[in-house]
Amino acid sequence: MYKSIGSEDISFFESIVQERCFVDLESLDMYSHDETEDIFILPEVVLKPSSAEEISSIMQYCNEQNLCVTPSGARTGLSGGAIPVHHGVVLSMEKFDKVIEIDEQNYQVTVEPGVITEVLQNAVKEKGLFYPPDPASKGSCFIGGNVSENSGGPKAVKYGVTNEYVLNLQIVLTSGEIIWTGANVLKNATGYNLTQLITGSEGTLAIITKIVLKLITHPTHDLLMLVPFMDSEVACDAVGAILRNGITPSGMEFMERDALIWTQEFLNDRSILVEDNHAAHLLIEVDGFNPEILMSDCTKIMDVLEQFETGEILFAESQAQKDALWKLRRSVGEAVKANSIYKEEDTVVPRSALPALLNHVKRIGYKYGFKSVCYGHAGDGNLHVNIIKGELTDKQWNEELPIAIRELFTEVVKLGGTISGEHGIGLVQKQYMDIPFSEKSLDLMRSIKAVFDPKGILNPGKII
């Protein structure tokens, strides 16, 4: 396995990053986990380099010395990608916190990976530009983590996910070499697509040190509505009906009854009245440049919704009300976490299969005795299934639940879907990779990993 870190290693690291080398317990503890359930594994040292050259020296040394390295961003991940499973070095990217250049001529931004996604969004918005992908954790997650996980978020239904915006990456290889994966261009047919291979590779192939992203013009107007449904599967059906009528909302978020109620309690915000017969809600946003067209889009959406049984539709009347509704939606994950021990599955299917997926979730829950709270990006067919520990025994939780999850993922793949839409595989979904992929596909991935990291020192124990 990997070598343990000794005092001579620490001396070397200090020669590279000076005082940004940490071995105190508080630091080690802080980097022992991300937002994934209750998993804590201590690293042996935390390094906070501030340049690609420092990382190059560190990687070359660790590769030679057989020390394992786990890259770490804002630790908001939900699949355990930043957990140092084999201890060793945590390489925190937090000092890479600069928006290097906003290129207004070409609608591009060059940014370091440790910039908070919302900070990046605000910086480009000041120039009238828009970087759309915004995971629920946008106020705390790093753009480098978003690229590594190929993050999505509510706007993906209209604007796509992170990888559709990544034009070029500067990366440090395990050998210490620093390369660019592509060019700063909108179209590129020059060799294998290393940019897209690194994007979504969860920090297992290389360390990302600079990111060039495509931007678009920032929309000037949006409208937001919250629609209660008496039946969750009907809410999912409505999503497809809206899209098939030629409207592409900039958000179509699904929340089961408990997701909304638990979040209201968590935030102590009772502004929305959830009636007894409300089984689920859709939060629907349209955005664009022309208020009249947006109103007309909303009217069309209302027309479509008339085919379905809904409660009274709430239109947000102020920016404050929009912010409050989005805060409710964005806080569901935290609220569920605060309520119970849970496991979150990040299922994704072709969106017309959403009602069937929801049905499978509940059926399997009934069979294995667990309760679930579901919410997510219905427009993309991406359903977050939160399985609640509640009254389950530790034995049920640890031994039976993996069987239930396997059954759920098998149904997901049968529906044409896969086991992660935007959270990544990391540590906690690794055991299920044989469900979406054949052994041969996994072999290809293992071989690609070996191309970039022959000794397996970079983020070991993840994905495959």
Place this chain on the structure above:
Amino acid sequence: MYKSIGSEDISFFESIVQERCFVDLESLDMYSHDETEDIFILPEVVLKPSSAEEISSIMQYCNEQNLCVTPSGARTGLSGGAIPVHHGVVLSMEKFDKVIEIDEQNYQVTVEPGVITEVLQNAVKEKGLFYPPDPASKGSCFIGGNVSENSGGPKAVKYGVTNEYVLNLQIVLTSGEIIWTGANVLKNATGYNLTQLITGSEGTLAIITKIVLKLITHPTHDLLMLVPFMDSEVACDAVGAILRNGITPSGMEFMERDALIWTQEFLNDRSILVEDNHAAHLLIEVDGFNPEILMSDCTKIMDVLEQFETGEILFAESQAQKDALWKLRRSVGEAVKANSIYKEEDTVVPRSALPALLNHVKRIGYKYGFKSVCYGHAGDGNLHVNIIKGELTDKQWNEELPIAIRELFTEVVKLGGTISGEHGIGLVQKQYMDIPFSEKSLDLMRSIKAVFDPKGILNPGKII
């Protein structure tokens, strides 16, 4: 090297594809070239399999026997990707000609690689759906070739290139295994992105046998205008100015004076009067769902154009006139080809660098004594540089021109660009891959190639 094909090999192939095995000279000749300049290399046999299983048997056999295999689509490529450099087997995908399923619920289509791109577009348009990427050769190229080359086309400025639409691929590996690269979903964070690795890999990693593409709602209206400029660099400047004013046209095509005049002659279409002082034209299209908004977009474009010196702007007044204008643009490549021996370079830069790129092209042409005709997708910064043989001697053409091209590509990379935007590297640009990529990056690509094709039997001699 590779084994030559003998009668026992032919017997095996006939046992798999029956009468779809060809060794007659006419067939061999037909598959000896694509649309790339004047390169002809005969294969030893042409196979036309009709199922993934047939391809699996062929690949397994060729891999064991060390026979090389060159996949072949509609042979409209411009980088020599389909030329059987080492002879051997040409694997024509023309029997894979079915649109398998148009999924109107999920806005997806499953298609075989041998379907002509325009046939696919028309099939989905009947359902109100839109597959946007449309290379100039859309009436004859195959969708499988588009995926293999990551093709672009005029609409890329608004709608993106092929890889943004590829959700999932069925591929046959050199070992004969048949796998799917992903899932039929809009977002996917499950393992390494094999789908994007195969897309644009120019038939060097695997044989694509099924393609699942994302579709969008088909726009209902469009407007088209042709704008003459007195100065080519000013035309390029105007492109950036339009985009910076928040308009995203669905096409922004640049044509130098000679490109338009040669094409008029080639098509015998003199409907456009090119004045003596017209140095270049922009063909600008807007599309959408609301005619009033499109008119307003055109008015905004006219306002922007007032800052520049232009000739009289032509608005297409009928579908026939739109078709004629697009035909002119789409025929430039063929017209140049008909006019002279030429070489086409597929340069791409951040679009604000287009005027500088054009300037470099002309300066290098002056230095080395060649004339060039430039045209392309100005909205994406993608300039096709057609170098005309004209009066150049064979010695100049064969010995000096590569030096000039190297000088041009070096400038392109300095401008932040790269050496192919949409045509691929194939055979003819391979010698320049050291300009955009470091030796380490090329090594990574070679190693990825070896993962998929350890014996190097698949489309040898291409990319790297």
